[in-house]
Amino acid sequence: MYDVLVIGAGPAGSNVSYQLSKKGFRVKMVDLKERVGIPNHCSGLVDRRVVDIVGEDLVIDRPSEAEISTPIGSFSLSSHRMRVVDRVLLDQKLAAMAQSEGTDLSLMTMVTDVREGSDGINVHIKSKNGFETTRARFVIGADGPASTVRRNLGIRAPKLLSSLQFDLARRSEKVKINLDRRRTPDFFSWEIPSGNEAEIGASGTNSEEVVRSMVGKDRVVRRRGGLIPIGPTQLGKGNSFLIGDAAGLSKSTTGGGLYAALKSGDALACAIQNGGNVLQEYQRNWYGSFGIEIRRDYNIRKLLDRYEKHYNLWVPLVSSSISGINAVGDVDYPSKTLLYMLFSSPLHFPKALKGIMSKSLHS
Numbered sequence: 001m002y003d004v005l006v007i008g009a010g011p012a013g014s015n016v017s018y019q020l021s022k023k024g025f026r027v028k029m030v031d032l033k034e035r036v037g038i039p040n041h042c043s044g045l046v047d048r049r050v051v052d053i054v055g056e057d058l059v060i061d062r063p064s065e066a067e068i069s070t071p072i073g074s075f076s077l078s079s080h081r082m083r084v085v086d087r088v089l090l091d092q093k094l095a096a097m098a099q100s101e102g103t104d105l106s107l108m109t110m111v112t113d114v115r116e117g118s119d120g121i122n123v124h125i126k127s128k129n130g131f132e133t134t135r136a137r138f139v140i141g142a143d144g145p146a147s148t149v150r151r152n153l154g155i156r157a158p159k160l161l162s163s164l165q166f167d168l169a170r171r172s173e174k175v176k177i178n179l180d181r182r183r184t185p186d187f188f189s190w191e192i193p194s195g196n197e198a199e200i201g202a203s204g205t206n207s208e209e210v211v212r213s214m215v216g217k218d219r220v221v222r223r224r225g226g227l228i229p230i231g232p233t234q235l236g237k238g239n240s241f242l243i244g245d246a247a248g249l250s251k252s253t254t255g256g257g258l259y260a261a262l263k264s265g266d267a268l269a270c271a272i273q274n275g276g277n278v279l280q281e282y283q284r285n286w287y288g289s290f291g292i293e294i295r296r297d298y299n300i301r302k303l304l305d306r307y308e309k310h311y312n313l314w315v316p317l318v319s320s321s322i323s324g325i326n327a328v329g330d331v332d333y334p335s336k337t338l339l340y341m342l343f344s345s346p347l348h349f350p351k352a353l354k355g356i357m358s359k360s361l362h363s
């Protein structure tokens with residue numbers, strides 16, 4: 001019997017396997033894919049704190065500007081923290097690190113059922129050898145947004161936004177985000193520079209129509225897609241736990257989930273090492289570290305859902321506070337930007353009011 005069975009060899013699963021193997025636990029990790037990281041659904045845009053964890057060698061691009069478009073105009077934010085990483089290599093590097101610490105990895109192996117018993121957890125697996133049951137003391141669902149483990153535990157699913165991305169054969173100079181809710185009612189569309197390619201994508205209703213309209217004359221190198229979970233769920237039940245997208249830990253404002261996938265695994269690995277009530281300890285570790293920001297981020301998303309389409313109210317305010325936003329802005333901690341906006345708005349309000357008035361007169 002293994003100490004820990006990890007389901008999913010994405011960044012969350014490989015990182016937690018690496019951490020636990022390093023601490024001396026007997027870890028098995030399974031993934032239904034034939035090769036780790038392939039196919040890849042992700043754009044790979046992260047804050048540099050992710051690169052500090054996974055390594056500079058994975059960086060493909062360093063955009064320094066993000067242009068945000070709305071129906072009443074656009075504004076530009078600058079940041080020296082943005083990085084685009086090679087997501088396939090990232091998954092493969094983390095899986096290799098886990099294996100080098102002793103994790104036993106099986107690919108083309110799909111988990112179909114998870115049942116907690118008195119003598120451990122029984123996990124039903126389908127592989128090229130047929131069906132089998134394996135047992136472990138702890139099970140970790142790192143199986144992404146449509147998690148089978150989560151469903152088996154009876155934990156409610158987060159809202160899942162279907163997302164589509166095309167990679168184009170041309171360079172791009174900056175990140176471009178289009179917040180026009182008339183085009184993308186649930187989220188936004190994007191363009192991200194990635195070396196010699198530009199990644200264009202959109203999430204939610206209309207995503208296919210929107211992405212197709214963004215292609216222009218450029219050659220499409222590849223098409224890919226995936227689900228973005230919106231809203232954190234429970235972190236587990238009994239001795240079965242969820243990390244990363246399986247627990248809905250992507251940021252609800254941007255859809256970015258790589259940092260949370262890594263940090264939630266760190267929090268869980270420490271809890272398993274400490275023993276006792278692992279679930280309680282995992283919750284404590286997670287909400288004491290990055291989990292609180294994921295909760296805040298979800299609340300900000302709910303606020304945006306209500307007010308984002310009132311462009312003439314917030315665009316002038318944001319436009320008049322750009323330099324401050326550039327100074328405090330942090331894509332992993334959007335609450336910092338919100339706090340800055342709340343506390344500095346009296347300073348910027350006179351200028352913003354002019355903008356609000358002129359936008360209202362012209363609309």
Ligand SMILES: Cc1cc2nc3c(=O)[nH]c(=O)nc-3n(C[C@H](O)[C@H](O)[C@H](O)COP(=O)(O)OP(=O)(O)OC[C@H]3O[C@@H](n4cnc5c(N)ncnc54)[C@H](O)[C@@H]3O)c2cc1C
Binds near residue numbers: 013030031041045
């Ligand atoms: C279009 C798109 C663009 C994105 N862009 C960004 C971005 O730019 N920056 C960012 O930070 N985040 C981005 N994300 C989010 C990011 O990709 C996820 O947050 C991240 O992949 C979560 O990692 P994970 O390990 O939790 O899950 P995943 O990466 O989804 O890994 C789950 C693994 O589990 C395996 N699996 C699933 N079910 C089973 C099963 N039953 N049995 C065995 N194996 C199973 C899968 O094959 C997969 O390998 C994007 C997401 C989408 C959809």
